[in-house]
């Protein structure tokens with residue numbers, strides 16, 4: 601038997617409870633992992649609270665990422681005792697996930713734990729950190745250099761946003777952190793490396809198709825009007841790496857920033873990101889993130905606390921990264 605957070609649904613309502621589950625019920629897969637840590641991402645919040653249709657098959661163990669130790673493997677690349685990381689691939693959505701003492705997954709979905717990393721650090725980074733790195737890498741690959749001008753990060757107090765602020769600052773970019781909670785989180789964002797702070801309301805109003813040029817690049821985690829406004833304010837040749845929808849999935853923009861200023865919109869997905877690119881991104885995050893990031897932007901919770909924090913993250917009330925200690 602193993603302990604897990606189990607989601608069940610009755611008459612359209614999702615409930616989450618700590619359950620003891622028979623190992624025989626683990627889903628198919630070639631590697632079984634003893635999970636040490638998982639983490640709470642926005643998508644986990646939606647899944648656990650039943651907001652949005654993240655999960656369609658119940659019962660489901662949530663947790664879109666985890667780190668732990670292999671206990672059994674039919675995949676020749678992994679042996680018992682190997683430390684591994686998993687993010688994405690629909691785990692915690694269509695396949696039982698990381699908020700459990702045991703997980704069984706495909707070997708193809710795993711990444712070996714980098715030598716300079718442990719399970720807690722890996723999950724302080726987690727899906728959010730990997731996604732932030734992919735956004736930052738897209739901006740670097742687009743040849744937007746630190747001298748090009750300011751880089752805007754929206755949803756800056758969140759997991760992806762706070763990690764993006766720290767990564768961009770470490771690379772020497774001038775970072776403007778946009779947040780709806782500057783009174784509470786302004787000092788943290790400055791400590792993570794933001795050189796300017798912008799209140800969320802400044803991007804909230806519908807924009808003209810083109811506004812005064814302000815941003816060399818954008819890392820957007822929120823979508824909707826704030827992204828549309830940011831696009832109207834982008835410098836000639838600017839790049840927006842977009843990954844999230846915390847404000848909504850609409851994008852009320854026009855073609856003007858793209859056809860008159862040569863702005864590029866780059867979609868970022870971490871869930872099905874190819875394995876080589878993931879491994880390179882993990883290596884780069886660990887090179888770049890300062891040790892202070894983990895103390896400043898991380899909170900550790902237990903499996904039992906997940907339902908409360910899940911409700912909070914959906915409300916936009918969680919700051920930084922939330923690490924879940926499973927065992």
Ligand code: NDP
Pocket residue numbers: 640641642643727728731754755756757758759760761778779780781800821822826842843844845846847848868869870871913914915916917918919920
């Ligand atoms: P968090 O909840 O940690 O961060 C989201 C942040 O967005 C909040 O902290 C808040 O920041 C801001 N926010 C919340 N509600 C609103 C709103 N109504 N309007 C404007 N801003 C708002 O989530 P994550 O960092 O885990 O994820 C961020 C987004 O990225 C999510 O939409 C998630 O689904 C997506 N994502 C996508 C991935 C991909 O592969 N494409 C992978 C990982 C995440 P503040 O208070 O500072 O304004």
